Amino acid sequence: MKIFRCFIICSLCSLLLTGCWDRNEINEYAFWIGTALDVTESGKLEKSAQIAIPAEFKTLKGSGGKGERANIVVSATGSSIVDLIQQIQEKLPRRIFLGHRRSIFIGEKLAHNGLVDIMDQFTRNPDTRMRTDIFVVNDGKGKDALTINSPFNQFSAIVAVHQDRYCRLGDTSLRDFLLDAGRDGIRPSMPMIDIAPVNKLEENKIIEVRAVAIFNKDLKMVGKVRDRESLELFWVKGVLKNQYVSEETGEGSISLYVSNLKRKFSTTIEGDKLKVRVKLIGNARVVENNTPIDLSVSSQRIHTERKFNKIKAQQIEATIRKIQKEYGQDVFGFGEEFHREHPKQWKKLKAQWDQKFPTIEVAVDVGIKIQSTGDIRKRIPRIGARE
Amino acid sequence: MKISSWQLFWILTTLEISMSIWLTVSPTIEIARQDAWISLVVAGIIGLALSWVLVKVSQRHASQTLIEFAQTLFGKWLGKLIGVLYLLVWYSVCADILRIFSLFIKQVLFHDTPMWIISMLMMIAMAYIALVGSVEAIARFSEMAGPLLLLGILITFILNISNLRLTLMLPVFMDTGAMSILKGSFVNASFLGESMMIMMLIPFVANPKKILKPVIFSICIASMLAIITAIMVVSTFGIQIGSTLYFPYFSMVRFINYLDFIQNMDVWIVFIWIFSVFVKLSIYLFINSYGTAQLLGVKKWRKMIAFTAPVIFAATLTPANLFGLLDFANLVWIRLIFPIFIVGFPIIFLFASMIRKRMLAAS
Structure with a gap:
């Protein structure tokens, strides 16, 4: 018995005398809501993050809204996605938290170059969740989708998820994309958003989900269909409700x-x-x-x-x-x-x-x-x- | 220090579920693809047959543990050798599971915490329950943890229904064929074979004659849950993602989002799962301590915990990483332990015991 008490006391001491490794207060986290991926002129990968600024929530609700954004968009360029996470972390005073990411925007150019190299990380990294929406940004950069300032929600990344009623895939579209990519008898497709303003009122406020990007076996985007045709595509695919x-x-x-x-x-x-x-x-x-x-x-x-x-x-x-x-x-x-x-x-x-x-x-x-x-x-x- | 036969049922159910749905589903999908569920049905049948043999062996020597009846059957030295081999298996399994548990907790909850801290906390709790309450306390604990675990798993199954794409299950059989299905079934069958510990627990069961039903029942529940998990994983993630995930059930739980407010259920599941792993590990600690004591002729088996606990803890820290552990499951457990210790020896025991009875009757 004595040996046992000794053992237990020793182990308790070792616990109490050390620090706590994973202590993380909620106000030490930077919540990452949306990701945008683009390819730069020189062919490098550019990643932008929409990060929540919780302090702004209050001012917006309390003072009737000063029109300030409750988020900030930071970007970094580099060669691999995780390398970019490190770069983005260096720009933030708080620790990055990826668990609440709702959507990923991909610039059309990058989509044409192919998504094989960026997909691994979304399934492997245990901090990310597979329940994420994913879009190709029509004729534009993914980054621009993050700076949209929708009056409905602070975060354009969340607006896009809610607005994905087009195919009602909502936040399962990353899973669906990966599912199709892994099968032989179907090629993946992905909803597209338009951010180009149609009129002055909508400028920088509205995103449209009205097209579908078509990918080939190597996850390279080969084309798109719009409007009625894209609805028909999703109906025949069996995802339109x-x-x-x-x-x-x-x-x-x-x-x-x-x-x-x-x-x-x-x-x-x-x-x-x-x-x-x-x-x-x-x-x-x-x-x-x-x-x-x-x-x-x-x-x-x-x-x-x-x-x-x-x-x-x-x-x-x-x-x-x-x-x-x-x-x-x-x-x-x-x-x-x-x-x-x-x-x-x-x-x-x-x-x-x-x-x-x-x-x-x-x-x-x-x-x-x-x-x-x-x-x-x-x-x-x-x-x-x-x- | 006696447990009822239904307490035995809860112990077995809890410890079978904890690992079989966690670790066996994705290797099975890898081999048997969308027919993984058929593989698991086959595995369940194999598991039931094995359990029947194990129960029969145990019932023939209801007052003895494996360590003792191996000596009655095969003489002192051969019997002791068999006992040593079985203990080696149980020591290694215990260390392996403790390691997997700690790494998993580290991966999903505490990235920066050293692994040994997590293992040590678990080990302290295990040593405590084995020392103070022994098998009786573990049985009572599993009576609480078992239903909780079942309930938690059922809730996640129900909430996951909206994510299912059942067409991913088709075509049945045509893509894989009988060989792959059979091959895929060994993984789960070998995990169900963990019920071989009843050979050690039988002297503590109050009514050994009535254990067949509870044991069969617990195997049925464990393999049923594995089958449902496989169907759910395949029709949520497809075979490509499903076969490459380490912990597919856990990934599936993370994927649940019901009406936008029931989400991130993984925390609850990990919470309940820790209970069931605790049952499993502490019963192994108990078996190891008790068995070692019997083997060495130590009267007070509780003293042995002071030996077994540090040994297992040290063994836990040896393998380098998660791969080493999954290799243990693939190479050692399925290829060596399953055919020899779960299938081979118990059948030999059964025959030896029958022959011995006949010889005794003849003389």
């Missing part, structure tokens, strides 16, 4: 709010020919009707529905063909469906997937179902009705 669809039906335009979007692929291999049938479905609510059609009458509604779906299917087919022809990257994951349905043939197909993808025959079938005509049945006479 809802959207507004507006089409000219010949008798006027109809706008629908379509939710519960789903997609289903079925694949066939006939000799050398690969075929994919894409079935897209969704539940719609009519939000605008500029046609004389009374959508509450079933016969008319079904007719319009069919017409609408047909137009939409043609558009989506055109988009898919465009991506096949212009970029040749399987961002939809058709390959993964072949993998699932024809696992044996896939073993041969996967090596030459980039060559095969542009030759696939794709047939799109859209099945949007109008489930509600909104608050009114037919249009109120004289308000918009063409008589």
Whole structure:
């Protein structure tokens, strides 16, 4: 027993006599909210960080807002990402804390150069979290996205996450990107943001999420699709949850709010020919009707529905063909469906997937179902009705 | 110093879960890819079969520990040799787990704290519970820690549902084939084989005849959780990321973000996990001390803690880094300890014991 007491006392002493290595008060931390990565003129890597300044939170709320930013953007240039973390740390009086980083912005130039070298760190570094949003900045530098001063939130990095409703990937888009990058039958895609001002009011305040960047196998950006086409891309990929669809039906335009979007692929291999049938479905609510059609009458509604779906299917087919022809990257994951349905043939197909993808025959079938005509049945006479 | 058979259940469940979902999932995904869950089902079946053998062996010598019944079966010297070998295994496992535990805590919580401080704090707690309460206190502690651990893991599973992409599980079987699936199952099966410690614990169980059900049950729960973890990890991170993560379950917990306010659950999970590792380590410390005492003929086994604790602590500090430890799991535990000490010897014990009984009956 005596030996034991001795042992315990000794060990207790050794604990009490030493310092505390990992003591960190919260006010000694610099919270890193957003990262931007760019490539400089000379080909070096530039990293910028959006760092929170907690003291500014109060003044903004208390004094009705002086328009001061509660964050500071610091940048550094160098050759590897972690080397840059050291440089950024040297510019800050507090210890960097990466655990709260919400998004990463990548300059378009860097995206074209390829992301292979920067991706490792995001999964390896135990201080970072994989739950992060990631964007390519359209025609610009990632750094500029960090200096946006949104009136909705102090941090443009957080605004971007909230605004990523485009594909509703939100903060899982880094995971999704890495997931796609690691698979054979799909090529990664990533939401893009626009920061170029459209008018004076929006200047330096608004970011737009309205395009998607397409990457190839080596994680090099090869192209982008915008607006309607990018929504269609994400619908076919199966990540879009809802959207507004507006089409000219010949008798006027109809706008629908379509939710519960789903997609289903079925694949066939006939000799050398690969075929994919894409079935897209969704539940719609009519939000605008500029046609004389009374959508509450079933016969008319079904007719319009069919017409609408047909137009939409043609558009989506055109988009898919465009991506096949212009970029040749399987961002939809058709390959993964072949993998699932024809696992044996896939073993041969996967090596030459980039060559095969542009030759696939794709047939799109859209099945949007109008489930509600909104608050009114037919249009109120004289308000918009063409008589 | 007796424990009930359901206390045995909680001890086994707690210590099986703590390492099997932490360490075996990503090696299995690496070999069996998206069919890791099938591998783990196979592993569970292997684990159940092994446990059945272990229980039968133990029940035949219910009043003796392994150290004693090896001597009754094979004579004094051969029996002692077997005892020494088993103790070597348990010493090394104990040191290995203590090391993994300390490195993990260092990696996720305390970057700058020296590893030995973390190990030493754990060792002091282990020595205390083994010294003062011995197996009974550990059993009671696991009755508290076990349900807490199960609850914590279940909550994380439920919260992770929204992150799942079940299509990542497909196609089933076609990519891997039977050989990879079988090969992948050994990792988890060997970890489930840790239940071989019942051969040491059996004299302390109040009703040794009734241990089969609790032991089988605990193996079922542990392998069930491993299967669910594998499915969750594969369909959250895919096979590429899932197979390269050191601690995939932990990464998955870090990934949870439910309604934007339930996040960073990793702290809670580590907290509960420390309890279960504590159960595991202290039961190993107890077995080692008790076994060494029996082997050397020391009457007061508690004195042996003064020997075992420093030895294990010193062994903990020897390997250089995390790789050495995972190599231990891959090279020593799966290739040597699993076939010899978990599969081979217990079966030999079973046959030897049956033959001996027949010979005694004949004479």
